[in-house]
Amino acid sequence: MSGFTVRRLDTLTSREFGGLCEVLIDCVEGGASVSFMYPMTLAKAADFWREVAASMNRGERALVVAEDQQGAIVGTAQAVWAVAENQPHRADVAKMLIHRRARRRGLGAAVLKAAEDAAREAGRTLLVLDTASDDAERLYVRSGWQRVGTIPEFALMPDGAPCATVVYYKRLD
Secondary structure (H helix, E strand, O other): OOOOEEEEEOOOOHHHHHHHHHHHHHHHHOOOOOOOOOOOOHHHHHHHHHHHHHHHHOOOEEEEEEEOOOOOEEEEEEEEEOOOOOOOOEEEEEEEEEOHHHOOOOHHHHHHHHHHHHHHHOOOOEEEEEEOOHHHHHHHHHOOOEEEEEEEEEEEOOOOOEEEEEEEEEEOO
């Protein structure tokens, strides 16, 4: 992962906000099923990151980013704390996004580990996630995640085609 820095954000500056919007737009335009449909606009990305920032301010999640040598954000992931009273030990890993220009360099593994570490620091011992990406599945397996199963037609790809999702979990204890 040479040439990249991974860190946790406490707040979002305008530079970070813009970089996160760029990464989200790039991933959706690249066909990632991450809750958004075509056309992916800056307005949709900005609305999403504003909601994430508000949730961070309420203490509901951790946000990690990866930056290249020039300080541009090229990847991100979140650990979102479960809200149910009977699940104080659990978090979801969400919106793990790597800009297409930065893939295949170990960045995904580093961002995932940083999200896991943030969850561990918050006292979480069980993580869950879902993915529609074969590449991400390989990463999760290599990182010690356990496959639960596939849910057919769980969501839509950005172009409207139905896609399955695969659910994974990982114990942090």
